[in-house]
Amino acid sequence: MxxxxxxxxxxxxxxxxxxxxxxxxxxxxxxxxxxxxxxxxxxxxxxxxxxxxxxxxxxxxxxxxxxxxxxxxxxxxxxxxxxxxxxxxxxxxxxxxxxxxxxxAECVVERWLRPAGPIAASQNVRPYAADRVLDRQAFGADRSTLLDKLARHGAWSAGEGFAMGRDGAQAAYFGPCVSRSPEAARDLLGAFLKTRAGQPVYWDILATHPAAAGLAREHGFTRSRELLRMVRGGSVTPDASLNFAIAGFEFG
Ligand SMILES: CC(C)(COP(=O)(O)OP(=O)(O)OC[C@H]1O[C@@H](n2cnc3c(N)ncnc32)[C@H](O)[C@@H]1OP(=O)(O)O)[C@@H](O)C(=O)NCCC(=O)NCCS
Structure with a gap:
């Protein structure tokens, strides 16, 4: 630490x-x-x-x-x-x-920050249910063991999507969020933010995902820093369009 x-x-x-x-x-x-x-x-x-x-x-x-x-x-x-x-x-x-x-280089990852503040909560979420097929498509590999652990800190499902969130040292962390639609991602983000109204929130977004960046702006996030996703060898091919929030710089 x-x-x-x-x-x-x-x-x-x-x-x-x-x-x-x-x-x-x-x-x-x-x-x-x-x-x-x-x-x-x-x-x-x-x-x-x-x-x-x-x-x-x-x-x-x-x-x-x-x-x-x-x-x-x-x-x-x-x-x-x-x-x-x-x-x-x-x-x-x-x-x-x-x-x-x-x-x-594979792609840029942007960190977005939302200051502490109230949020109108969405009603359209349901308890989290793992969707390994969807996650595999979004990420390109099987990270179900990681997701099982992260889900214990907070997780929701909505439409054809799911999201998780957890505590952070400086700001609460939204991610991963995998969804087939921006509407479900919006509902999932609302469910997470509702639990963190008094805290700043980080959300890391692939720069190739304009819909996620649009949702971030709509909810009062601004871009705060940039990292570069890099790859060595291999042919793991994620479907980045499904990936609304990464799980963390340390997790992928
Ligand atoms: C990045 C970091 C881990 C490097 O650690 P380190 O033990 O000093 O690295 P090394 O001495 O092994 O250096 C390896 C090479 O990295 C590069 N490098 C290291 N520090 C660098 C710096 N400040 N700026 C640019 N390049 C740097 C150099 O190419 C260096 O080789 P050289 O010294 O022969 O030129 C360290 O600076 C750090 O902890 N930074 C803060 C956290 C961070 O950004 N970590 C990287 C996360 S992806």
Missing amino acids: ALKDAAGWNQTPADWKILLELAPQSCFGIECDGKLAATSTAISYGRELAWIGMVVTDPVHRRRGLARRLLEHALQYLDARGVGCVKLDATAMGQGLYEQLGFR
């Missing part, structure tokens, strides 16, 4: 716990003088896809090759297990390293 706080990130201990539970063998760290100095996580969605996250080095230990060593180690681990495709969401600070390790 201290490392990610130094980077100004939004994850909570619950997010770390999910990553460590999903992939205890492929979350790596380097200690310097008995203290954790750098981390990386890599969760696998079957053999098809792995997602790298939480690449962060203590500011006092930066530019000494720690992140490079962790990434090389993680990629060796994944390659040895035959994982065909590896993706991540890169900050500007990380992009150069990832390019050197064979990652190429």
Whole structure:
């Protein structure tokens, strides 16, 4: 938590716990003088896809090759297990390293922020029911184990879609949201915002999704930062039009 706080990130201990539970063998760290100095996580969605996250080095230990060593180690681990495709969401600070390790740009991911404020709630949601077929189509790989864990923090279904949301260190987090229609996505967003009227909210949107950005504007969100989704190897082909909100930079 201290490392990610130094980077100004939004994850909570619950997010770390999910990553460590999903992939205890492929979350790596380097200690310097008995203290954790750098981390990386890599969760696998079957053999098809792995997602790298939480690449962060203590500011006092930066530019000494720690992140490079962790990434090389993680990629060796994944390659040895035959994982065909590896993706991540890169900050500007990380992009150069990832390019050197064979990652190429896939698309921009935009972080949108809504300040705390009231919201007119939608009545059209129902209790969450997993839709693995829809999620697989949207994401391109089977992330049902992750979704089962995230759903415990808050989840809804509406129309042909579902959404989840959870706490964050700086702002509550809306996502993932997968839907066949903007109408269902609007209802799902309303259900989440109703539970968070007193809090700021983050929503990460693929820049290739104008309908999601339109909904964000309509609900008082503004764009606050940009990351670059990058990919190495593989042929995992998501249907981005269904993906109204990603699950998190660290989850995909
Ligand atoms: C990005 C980060 C993890 C790099 O950690 P690090 O341990 O300092 O990285 P390394 O020393 O292994 O550097 C590897 C390469 O990354 C690139 N790099 C590292 N820091 C950089 C920076 N501030 N700006 C641009 N490129 C950078 C360089 O190409 C570097 O190789 P070089 O030193 O031979 O030129 C670290 O700066 C950090 O924690 N930043 C805040 C969190 C963050 O943005 N993480 C990336 C998430 S995708």
